[in-house]
Amino acid sequence: MTDLTHADWQARAAAFRPVTQHQIAGAEHAGGGASFTVVSPRDGKVLAEVARAGAAEVDLAVAAARRAFDDGAWPRLSPTDRGRALVRLADLVEAHREDLALAISLEMGKPVTEAYGIELRAVADTFRWYGETADKLIDEAPQTAHDAVALVTREPVGVVAAVVPWNFPLTMAAWKVAPALAAGCTVVLKPAEQSPLSGLLLGRLAREAGLPPGVFNVVAGEGPEAGRALGLHPDVDVLAFTGSTAVGRHFLRYAADSNLKRVWLELGGKSPNIVFPDAPDLAAAAATAAWGIFFNQGEMCTAPSRLLVHASVADEVVDAIVERGRTLRVGDPLDPATEMGALVTEDHLARVRGHIERASAEGARLRCGGSRVDRAGSYLEPTVFDRVTPGMAIAREEVFGPVLSVMAFETEAEAVRLANSTEYGLAAAVWTSNLATAHRVSRAVRAGTVWVNCYEEGGLNVPFGGVKQSGHGRDKSLHALDKYTDLKTTWIQL
Missing domain, CATH: 3.40.309.10 (Aldehyde Dehydrogenase; Chain A, domain 2)
Structure with a gap:
């Protein structure tokens, strides 16, 4: 636990200079000039003017992720090397834990001690767990007749869009981004418009961790613009969403109206x-x-x-x-x-x-x-x-x-x-x-x-998700990889 005092955190808040630009193709991107205002619920004051993604910025981010998947090194790296990159990102999250906790606390109102002690611990643990798991997955070789060999392999699905809520802005992001990256997918993350600052900073840390350009992109924007554009985008192969049941219904409609992308939903609760x-x-x-x-x-x-x-x-x-x-x-x-x-x-x-x-x-x-x-x-x-x-x-x-x-x-x-x-x-x-x-x-x-x-x-070794109108699919554990991989059968006649 950090030993920073109230005065220390207030001083850091006064000096807070957030990341306000999109993270696309390994660089910061100002977009087309549109912006939106982030207000801190702590005191009602403006925190930042943040670049606002519309369809054009989403197109850039998805195109970067598509290039990185189709032609880049990431899906072709050994699982061990992908895992090492995720562990480096976990190390950077821990090294910047106070900065990330401050961003979360200022943008969504969570006590900074909880952001630091609970959320950021979970975020670092998630990237580390999937990083250490990446090279420990086993494919299948079902028994066949003596004159054939069958192989069942897990293949990364492609470009993953992750749309996450404001209540645990980085935990929910990590639960989706980490297994997708571990599987060899490339990702476009859209944080909630109420809490984009921590997600944009995470995107910058991913660059520092050495993730190749286009592998992990972050676009800030509002749901009806950026979220909708991701939901309708024909080059997004899978969309993972945590949020309200009402918005989850929109994403299912977007998938039906576009390329029938798989949509994984973790929605509301009344537990x-x-x-x-x-x-x-x-x-x-x-x-x-x-x-x-x-x-x-x-x-x-x-x-x-x-x-x-x-x-x-x-x-x-x-x-x-x-x-x-x-x-x-x-x-x-x-x-x-x-x-x-x-x-x-x-x-x-x-x-x-x-x-x-x-x-x-x-x-x-x-x-x-x-x-x-x-x-x-x-x-x-x-x-x-x-x-x-x-x-x-x-x-x-x-x-x-x-x-x-x-x-x-x-x-x-x-x-x-x-x-x-x-x-x-x-x-x-x-x-x-x-x-x-x-x-x-x-x-x-x-x-x-x-x-x-x-x-x-x-x-992290147990799955999380809902039934009925709380959604489907699971975050956490090895089962999360099911959302970001396809099973391929290869039958070899001898």
Whole structure:
């Protein structure tokens, strides 16, 4: 953990000079002169004017990636050499960890200690893990008749477009970029328009790591322009997206209207956190529930936004969460003492407050929070509602903020029914001391990940992704390589 103080981070923020140009074909590119403004949710002040990509800039980036794939060295390097390049990039992420953490904190409001200690650790670990894995994949040689040999090999798919969100701007990028590069693909990354600065800096570090020109390109721009252009581009072979379900639908349409590119989607969530009365430690369950919904300002697709708690222990668990919400320190993300920073934009803050107002109008009971924090910037109090019913919007719609909905249940069957009463299926948790209950409920809940007696645990060697309208395909683990490789059969008649 860095030992920089609040004053140190403030001084660094005052001297902040972000990368504001696209990273295309191994060089910085100003584009056609258009730009967009990045405002810090920390204080509402302008951070930078950033080059804005439209169709022309996307064409340049995709053309660079296509040349690098069709005619360049990267897909033809040995996996060992590709892996070494990714490890060098991981080393550079670690060497520039404070600069990257500052960029993330300023552009999207995350406490800088979390950006440094959690996000940047995950980013470096991801590039290192795939770098070290690149030369350890094994092809197949199925048994055949004595007069033939069959080979099944993994081939890189080509040009990959990665469109990533603002809540974990570099973690989500690394989860897509690292396996794609390890497989031998070339990449065009489009960060979210709210948080382009960290992604552009990552592009510069990739050049320093020695990735050949065109292998990793970064274009900054808005979704309806740059994102749409990538989705429709005939030279993009695969598009990987993390973001809202609504935008995911657009990318599927773009693929249908262009070259039928494969589109991999990690979308929204409304994750149930199920607490049975025999949880091994109710205090730990309550503390983890509070941490999960308030971490990263609740701006997390896996956030345990629906607490399903047995009626016999509901008061005990909810009271502990409410107490934590009331005492949580909300403030300047550059202050190491801050526990919850700013929501990403004023518009997003307004949307979250709209959800809060509707929940109150529909009859949910506000236990704590619900109001804007009185300071410059986009800050919201940690918010808890109980007496929520399944038909309320707060129980069904993704809020993407520090807002918890509590529903009580009486039986296991009711808990499972409530857990599955959503269009989403990204994650869930079960708290119980009964091994049979843990297995039954984990199997019955429709979600890509189910944690038992914990939340948000895991490593790079396990897959992550959703079912239902939370998307398809998996990030992390060896399974992520399935998205960026094709299987080729070679049959040799002897």
